[in-house]
Each structure stands twice: as structure tokens, then as C-alpha cells.
Amino acid sequence: MNKPNEKRQRRQPDGRIRLSQLVTTFGPGSMVDLMDHAVLISGLDFWRYDSKVPKPSLQEPRLRETLLKRVKAMGQNLAQGEPFLTAPPGEDDAEGPWNGIPVLEFPAWFVCQECKALSHRRSLEKKGNSYRHQCSRTRSGHCVPVRFVVTCKDGHLDEFPWNWFVHVGVPRCDGSDLYLDEGGSGDFSELVVRCDACQAQRSLADARNEGQLRTCEGKRPWLGDQGRVPCAHPQKFLSRTASDAYFAQTVSALSIPDKGRVLRDAVASPALWPTLKKATDAKKAQQLRELVDSVDAQLESITGKLRTDFSDEEIAETVRAIHNASEAPQEGLRTAEFREFLSAKDEIPGEIPPREAEFFASRCVFAQKELSPKIADVTLVKKLRRVTAQVGFTRLSAPTANLQGDYEDESQLSALSLAADWLPAVEIWGEGVLVRFREEAVQEWEEREAVLSRGRDLLAGYTRQYPNREGSGFLGIRYYMLHSLSHLLMNAISLECGYAASSLSERIYCAPSTDPVPMAAILILTGSAGSEGTLGGLVDQGRKITKHLERALRMGRLCSNDPVCAAHSPMRNERPDPTGRFLDGAACHGCLYVAEPSCERANSYLDRALVVPTMGQPPELAFFRDVPVV
DSSP: OOOOTTTTOOOSSSSSOOGGGGGGTOOOOOOESSSHHHHHHHGGGGOOTTTTTTEEEEEOOHHHHHHHHHHHTTTOOOOOOSSSSSOOOOOOOSSSOOOOOOEEEOOOEEETTTTTTTEEEEGGGEEEEEEEEEEEOOOOOEEESSSEEOOOOOOEEOOOHHHHHTTTTOOOOOOOOOEOOOOOTTTGGGEEETTTTTTOOEEGGGSSSSSOOOBBBOOOGGGOOGGGGOOSSSEEEEEETTTSOEEEEEEEEEOOOOOHHHHHHHHHHTTTTHHHHTOOOOOOOHHHHHOOHHHHHHHHHHHHHHHGGHHHHHHHHHHHHHHOOOOOOOOOHHHHHHHHHHOOEETTTTTTOOOTTOOOHHHEEEEEEEEOOOOOEEEEEEEEEEEEEEEEEEEEEEOOOTTTTTOOTTTTTOSSSSSSEEEEEEEEEEEEEEEEEOOOHHHHHSSHHHHHHHHHHHHHHHHHHHHHGTTOOOOOHHHHHHHHHHHHHHHTTTTOOOOOOGGGEEEEEOOOTTTTSEEEEEEEEEESSSSSSSSOOOOOOOGGGHHHHHHHHHHHHOOTTHHHHHOOEEEEETTTTOOTTTOSSOOOOTTTOOOOOGGGGTTTSSSSSTSEEEEEESSSSSTTTSSOOO
């Protein structure tokens, strides 16, 4: 027992994770390997915050409005005041209450490194943070967690049924003498589960076949004892450290001025409402703006924007929404951001972003004189704030975000909590460069026969990868081109901007020509929750975009894996690619793949043949077709 004035000794945290990882790689429900055991990150209901200080909340209204419908569909809500919280910091102070993120030891089965015995932790001796198995009277072995668990298509998680598995079709014993034998080659087919008591044995490779495991029991251990739900899906064999064990479903938004809300407040103001309340269609709005000079003057005064930033239809739509006591329809996250970039004013030399600004962008005038005819303009984003929130996660297959960066299908989404009215989030402060391409140039490229043919192959590959979607959700040939060029530009810019390539990331603005707001732009940005991200090195490269583009195109012409890489197609002669890479064209680690945190699609949906001429492909396929191959 401690003396009255003696400090209570507290066990040090089992591990440390960066804030950004808690909404991506290691969010609630993910499995993490520690030194001597493995753990499962607990759900949000168990995260512990210091009650003596305000919770570290984040505000981003556009992101909340976008996610509210999705969260409600899962039977939960998002608080108005604190919809997003950053993770609680781990505390090393031994006097205060314990704060941080609890973890659950999972799996509970271990294998002895000496004798290969399979044992539940309750039958093992614990020494410090590790477990030991008594192999014989005089010898004990160090134990490590088993590598395998079971899941289902809905992301439920459970222990692998070792005793049941080895005794299928044979008389079942108590299973107290189980072993996991490994062959010398390390091949999976040589992993054998053996019962020493009854001599039953079975290859673990059988567990990978359909119908060889039991029906899922609906366990969600990260949500606690109340997390279990009915489930009729078959169990699936899963390696804890496999890439398909956890796919975080995240949505992010840039903090930009809410033009719709700003316009609504201005129209509803006492200075404008008496005049504009009858402007229920675009024609009436136009007439009032022409007849009453004070309308546009008041708009500029109240909103701080130019009168040309607001169309007659936008004003009429806002007037109708006020009459109907409803909010104006919300634009997609990226469409709203794209509009904000379009309204950026020309750069003023020496202009510094206001300290309180969350977003500050200006159009680069210097670059205009030397731009490629395919580029419309370059916008320098000297200051930006990006908030990323995790909505849920999946296992086995990754969800596919739409062109707005949101998700439309909730069927496989696993919950982060049972009752929390907030989502885990992280904010990034940084800078960026936006390159916007001329819509007419993109449309001309999309209409080429070679591009249409390639698009059909890529769609066929997508359908092969996701047969149940029947082509729904395919991002389109325009996205493939923009995404591939983005990777080439990131690699080219990283050579001079002062940031490592892994510090750069992308945000693709893409919408087809049939969309009300067609988009074809690439935002390359950098930033972090810490000190890196606002040094100005990346913004300065926007003034040299022509040089970087030329370098990027040179880098894309040849790959060290050509001609194999250049010849790759998800479908060739109506036959599927034997390697199973159905989401890529000409792309590999030698040319287009970047660090995974840098890519918004986990290095999928790439094809450099759409950007620059490559070996064995028609030049008409490339957006920049005048670049020589050699």
C-alpha cells in the first residue's frame, strides 16, 4: 500500500501512435502489434478525456453537414457543438486521472516459440508484458500472439476457432494439446494445426477456402460486451497484419468561406431583403440588380466579395430557400472548394495571409505568361486547413469514395462506437498549389477514339474488381488522367520544394463535362498537425509549374519496368489481366506509385499512358501527346 504522500506508480503506455494515424491506419477496431502482444484499439465510447480541461474539439460545418446523413443512417448523431474531437493525449503524469485510448488484448491465443504449442492466455504464465509457456519441467518458452483471426464481410472480428477447426470430421477432444507446426520453407501450405491428444491435424490452408469456417457470431470486441449483433455471414480467414485487415473510411474538407451561408445571411439582411424578397427567379434578380444600384453595392459590402461572385440564379435560389424556410441545397465538398479556387483574385506581390485566416489563395499572375496551352491557371494556396474525420471502417475490401471524396454505400460500414455523438478527426495546416486544366482541352482529349477504347478497358477492369457494383462508382477516364499526372507532378516538385515526397499529398478535383460544374484540377498540398507545412517552399514552386510539368512528363515517358509496365492493361483482347491488377493501366512502383499517405486512392486508378506517350501505345491516347517517347 502506498504511503499518503507517495506518488502512485502508473504503468507506462503500451505504445504510442501519431494523431493522424488514429483516423487512418490505427483507428477504432484496428489491430496493432506491440512488442510482446497484440491489441485492438477500443471504440470511441471508451476513449478517456481529462474532465478538468475542455475536450480538443474541431469545427468544420461543411464536413458535419456532409456526414450527418451517413451517421444518422447508422443510428447515431453528430453533436452541433463538438462534432469532431482529436484523440486524447496520453498522460505521463502519475498524479492525475489516466487519460488516453484503452486497448483490448487481442487475439487471446498465443503460440510458443520453443515448442509451437497453441495456448489461450489464461493457461499461460505472465511475466511483465509477455507470456511464457511451460514446455517441460525445466524449460519454458516465450509466446507471441497468433497471426490469424476470423472476420466477415461486415467487419466483425473473432478468435480463430483452433479447437473446432482441427477436429472437423473427427471425434472432438478437449483440445488442451494444440500445436501449430511450420514447415521449413515458410510456405502457407506447410502450416498445420495439430492436436497431440488425439493426433488430429489439418492444414491451415483449408481455412482460406470457401465454406470451411463457421457462421459469424457478430462479435465486435472493440465496442465492448454490448457490441455483439446478429450476423449470418460466413466467417473469413484473416491475417492480423494483412493489408485488408482494416480500411479506414475517412472524409476530409478544406476550411473555406461558406459562400452559400454568406449569401443567405446577406440576402436576409434588413438592407437587402425588402428589395430582393420578390426575386424568386433569375430574371427578376437580374432586373432588380440592374434597376437598383445599391443591391450589388450592399452585396459587396456585406459579403466582402465581388458582385460578380454571385450569379442571378444563386440569388434567386437563396430567396426561394428563405421563403420556404429551408437551407439552400448543399454542394459537394469538392465542388464548393473548386468554386472558391475559381474566385481567387490575382496575386499581389508580398501579400501575406491574415493570421486568423484558415484559407488564403491567389491566382499566380507570373505563371500565366508561360503556361502550357492545356493549363487554364495556377492558384497559390498560401494557407489552408484540412479537417479529416473517420466515419467507420471495413475489412476485406476497401470502400471506394466518389469524385466528391465522400462515400455512397454504407452497407459494409463498421461502427466506431455505440453511443458517441462525435467522430475522431485531425486537422492539418499547410499550403498548396492548384493546377487547373482547360475544360475544352480535356473534352477534346476525352473524345478521341483511342481514349474511349482505353476507357472501356478500364471500366471492364473495374467491373471485374467489383462485380457486384455493375460499373456503378467508376471514376471515369478523366480521373485516371488527372490522378496519374498528379503523382508525376508530386515526384517532380519534391525534388526542389524542400519537402520529402512522402510529405506531399493530393486532392483531385474531377467532374465530367455533363456535370453542372465540370472540374479538371489537381491540388498538391503539404501540411501537418505539427510545425511542417507552412514554410512557403511548396507555394513558391507554383511559379515554376512549367518547369515541373516538363520534368514530370519526362519522368512519365519511360519506366524501369518498360515494356512490361507500358503494355499493362486491366483487360487485353477481352481477357482479364492474369496478375489481378484490374484498377490500373500502365503504372507500377517504378513510375507512378507514391507513399501511401500521399495518394487519396491507395495507389489505384493510375495509368501514365493517358498522360504521356508510352512504349507500344498510340500517341493519341496521351493528354500531352506531343511529348516524344525517347
